[in-house]
Amino acid sequence: MNTAIWLVRREFWENRAIWLIPAVFGGLLILASLFGGYHVIGAEDLTTVRTVVQAGALDGMVMIAVTFFVVMAIYSTWYLLDCLYADRKDRSILFWKSMPISDTATVISKLVTALILVPLVYFAFADVTTLLMAFIISVRASASIGGSLWRIDTWLQIQTLWLYLIATTAIWYLPVAGWLLAVSAWAKRAVILWSILPPLALALAERVFLGTQVIAGYLAARIGLAGYFSHALQYTPGAANWVKTEIGHDASIETPVSLYRFLNAGGFVSSPETWIGAAIGIALIVCAIQLRTRRTEI
Amino acid sequence: MPAVIEARDLTKKYGAHVALDRANFSAEAGRIVGLIGPNGAGKTTALRAILGLTDFEGQLQVLGREPFRERTALMHDACFIADVAVLPAWLRVDHAIDFVAGVHPRFRRDRALALLAKAGITGKRRMRELSKGMKTQVHLALTMAIDAKLLVLDEPTLGLDILARRAFYDALVNDYMDETRTILITTHQVEEVENLLTDVLFIDKGRIVLDSSLDDIATRYAAIAVATDRLEAARAEKPFYERPLLGKMVLYYEQPNFDQLAALGEVHTPTIADLFVAKLSGGVE
Structure with missing residues (x-):
């Protein structure tokens, strides 16, 4: 356990971008809310204005969460691809391997960092950012809103959404993470190319020689966001899930009644595809550990 | 142990x-x-x-x-x-x-x-x-x-x-x-x-050509430096390597007869570096 903590600290020492990127990103958003122009929608009475602004605030918070999440996903992908390659490249693997730390512990520490800890860091920064922005905007616009944007249930929904996204993406994208780690432990150079070309070649070969697109279909269903959304989230169109808030006379915004209604934990856990993917992911991670044991040199 | x-x-x-x-x-x-x-x-x-x-x-x-x-x-x-x-x-x-x-x-x-x-x-x-x-x-x-x-x-x-x-x-x-x-x-x-x-x-x-303690090297290997007039006599003792040095010839022996070598010149233990060169260069030309 002690070793695990040090392995994770080591990752944060090496990859300061883990917190620098969301810190800068959050900082920019806060600056924008401090100095940016704002416009409170005109409405007849203060109650309507508050409803409208709070509805807009929920949309805004979800937007910020999603944006942070996208940046995080790109960063984690790069991190997984680089983590086992970088220390072979600079030969520091010869130092790390002189410590009584198993290759399994090393690989798992990188996996946990990418799939759990990096998302949690982004979550924390997104949270602080949204809280500060809500506070700043509430203060700046208090004259026209007449109160705070802060609503505890909105905030709790966002927290749940984050934790749900972190848990489900970690499981859903385990095969992707396993593949990236295996490439990172194996490639002598050009990790990005090696991560993309073999699956692409496989899909093309299938199309050319068999005329089918089964592999391409599987890959798209796993990597593409649509595959994840259809398993982990649910969206039933219809008025029941949405609140329509009138703005002035001829405009309106739609906000979800509750974010909880979009989470499909039951469907995600009971889908065989979730667990087949996880099993493939674990197999690839075992491969990555084996490669890590055998490959010391570039 | x-x-x-x-x-x-x-x-x-x-x-x-x-x-x-x-x-x-x-x-x-x-x-x-x-x-x-x-x-x-x-x-x-x-x-x-x-x-x-x-x-x-x-x-x-x-x-x-x-x-x-x-x-x-x-x-x-x-x-x-x-x-x-x-x-x-x-x-x-x-x-x-x-x-x-x-x-x-x-x-x-x-x-x-x-x-x-x-x-x-x-x-x-x-x-x-x-x-x-x-x-x-x-x-x-x-x-x-x-x-x-x-x-x-x-x-x-x-x-x-x-x-x-x-x-x-x-x-x-x-x-x-x-x-x-x-x-x-x-x-x-x-x-x-x-x-x-x-x-x-x-x-x-890829092969180990010598595995020895330094103490054993002193009892097993010897080198002497001889002038040309004694070269033939020194060669008769079967050196495994020789090299010229400042007008003399240095000859290296494995398990020699130390008494006979001593009669030819001053016997010394080769340094590791010399022994290494001698061992790897191998054979008398």
Whole structure:
């Protein structure tokens, strides 16, 4: 356990971008809310204005969460691809391997960092950012809103959404993470190319020689966001899930009644595809550990 | 007491290239063993096998363990510096100490700090800010602060100036070494380690060509320098190598008749470097 903590600290020492990127990103958003122009929608009475602004605030918070999440996903992908390659490249693997730390512990520490800890860091920064922005905007616009944007249930929904996204993406994208780690432990150079070309070649070969697109279909269903959304989230169109808030006379915004209604934990856990993917992911991670044991040199 | 390192028919092939060819050697506790060989002789491969960094054919036991399968356990009792300047550029000196202290039960922080203070390296500097020599000092301090039974050093002083090299070897012998420990060391600068080695292993083309203690070398090998008039008589004693030196000829013998050699000239024990050249050049021209 002690070793695990040090392995994770080591990752944060090496990859300061883990917190620098969301810190800068959050900082920019806060600056924008401090100095940016704002416009409170005109409405007849203060109650309507508050409803409208709070509805807009929920949309805004979800937007910020999603944006942070996208940046995080790109960063984690790069991190997984680089983590086992970088220390072979600079030969520091010869130092790390002189410590009584198993290759399994090393690989798992990188996996946990990418799939759990990096998302949690982004979550924390997104949270602080949204809280500060809500506070700043509430203060700046208090004259026209007449109160705070802060609503505890909105905030709790966002927290749940984050934790749900972190848990489900970690499981859903385990095969992707396993593949990236295996490439990172194996490639002598050009990790990005090696991560993309073999699956692409496989899909093309299938199309050319068999005329089918089964592999391409599987890959798209796993990597593409649509595959994840259809398993982990649910969206039933219809008025029941949405609140329509009138703005002035001829405009309106739609906000979800509750974010909880979009989470499909039951469907995600009971889908065989979730667990087949996880099993493939674990197999690839075992491969990555084996490669890590055998490959010391570039 | 079982040997610390015991290799039987150790073989490693990279495709068609045979890096280690049925090498046999062993090292006992309390010894300082020099592994000496030309570039590409298999030194590094042998060290990698001993440290569990590479798979191999044949048998190899290090501290009673199979290194490749039990590297993690082995690294509790063994430590190594397999190359110079391998500490990553982003690592801070204080973090490096914290990390090793955190993961290695045999690490003594006070010792590492004392060694670093002696080298004049302090605090929060990152490896990228340090010179190659200083980086090596940090790595040496981290490694020598581990109470290991086996210390493996591959060219440990490359990049250090002569003062630092001397200080390192002095510390190694006087502060670090004791009868429970074993040190395996490779270096190109044989002259520098000659006085501290207790044993030598010569390796050439993947094979061990000499495995001997220094004491045995003194009783087994001899060299004499003779002028031309005595060359034929000296050659009659069957030297295995000879080379001209300042108008004389130096002849090297294995298990000679020391009395007869003494009649020809002053008999001396060849230096490790000379013996190495003699052994590897082989044969009288």
